Amino acid sequence: MTRKLRREEGLAILAAVLASTLLFALGAALVLLTIAETGTAASFVRSSEAAYAADAIAERVLPELAQMPDWTVVLAGSRRSVMVDGTPDGTRSLADGSIVQLEEVVNLANCGQRTPCSSEQMDAVTVERPWGRNNPRWRLYAYCPLQSLLPADAASSPFYVLLLVGDDGAENDGNPEVDGGPPVGGEASNPGAGRLLLRAEAFGPGGAHGAVELAIRRSVRIISWREGPG
Numbered sequence: 001m002t003r004k005l006r007r008e009e010g011l012a013i014l015a016a017v018l019a020s021t022l023l024f025a026l027g028a029a030l031v032l033l034t035i036a037e038t039g040t041a042a043s044f045v046r047s048s049e050a051a052y053a054a055d056a057i058a059e060r061v062l063p064e065l066a067q068m069p070d071w072t073v074v075l076a077g078s079r080r081s082v083m084v085d086g087t088p089d090g091t092r093s094l095a096d097g098s099i100v101q102l103e104e105v106v107n108l109a110n111c112g113q114r115t116p117c118s119s120e121q122m123d124a125v126t127v128e129r130p131w132g133r134n135n136p137r138w139r140l141y142a143y144c145p146l147q148s149l150l151p152a153d154a155a156s157s158p159f160y161v162l163l164l165v166g167d168d169g170a171e172n173d174g175n176p177e178v179d180g181g182p183p184v185g186g187e188a189s190n191p192g193a194g195r196l197l198l199r200a201e202a203f204g205p206g207g208a209h210g211a212v213e214l215a216i217r218r219s220v221r222i223i224s225w226r227e228g229p230g
Contacts (some may be wrong), residue, residue, distance in 0.1 A: 136166025
């Protein structure tokens with residue numbers, strides 16, 4: 001009888017240990033799932049905020065561009081927005097200690113690499129840039145903390161925003177630093193004259209990044225607007 005009780009007690013202890021292990025595993029799985037869902041939700045919120053921030057800088061520059069009689073000055077880099085926080089180079093620090101390297105942003109847009117682009121690389125025909133000599137050569141036009149664009153009583157924003165300008169790829173003048181130059185192939189007209197490409201980007205803590213791309217034409221009528229790679 002004593003042996004039987006001991007066996008039963010041993011089985012009961014084993015069953016209790018197994019049940020405890022199972023409950024612990026289930027609890028740990030629930031905790032990990034909650035953490036993952038929280039992280040996913042936070043990432044979605046940051047991405048959405050970044051997209052809105054990029055939209056904001058794009059909308060703010062449109063009135064400036066509407067007042068310019070010739071967009072060649074922005075394509076050539078001789079004129080920039082009043083919405084700048086210094087020279088168009090170097091680094092800008094974010095709230096979490098990460099940085100935005102302005103030259104790298106421009107290089108990535110022009111040839112897909114962080115280091116300086118050669119003329120041959122910028123003229124190369126790719127899926128994203130199929131116009132060869134008429135590929136846009138992106139230049140910084142506006143760049144500053146989003147907070148500096150907001151009303152004094154607005155909630156604080158940690159995002160840094162910038163906007164690049166480029167010539168419309170439909171042009172046939174072979175010169176991406178001139179808006180609507182004479183065609184070089186004998187065409188009767190330049191279909192890209194009076195059109196400008198804009199690329200707005202926003203950078204935030206935790207690697208948050210948003211971008212929008214749009215094309216505009218004279219009287220600043222928006223031809224296209226799409227969310228870019230974030």
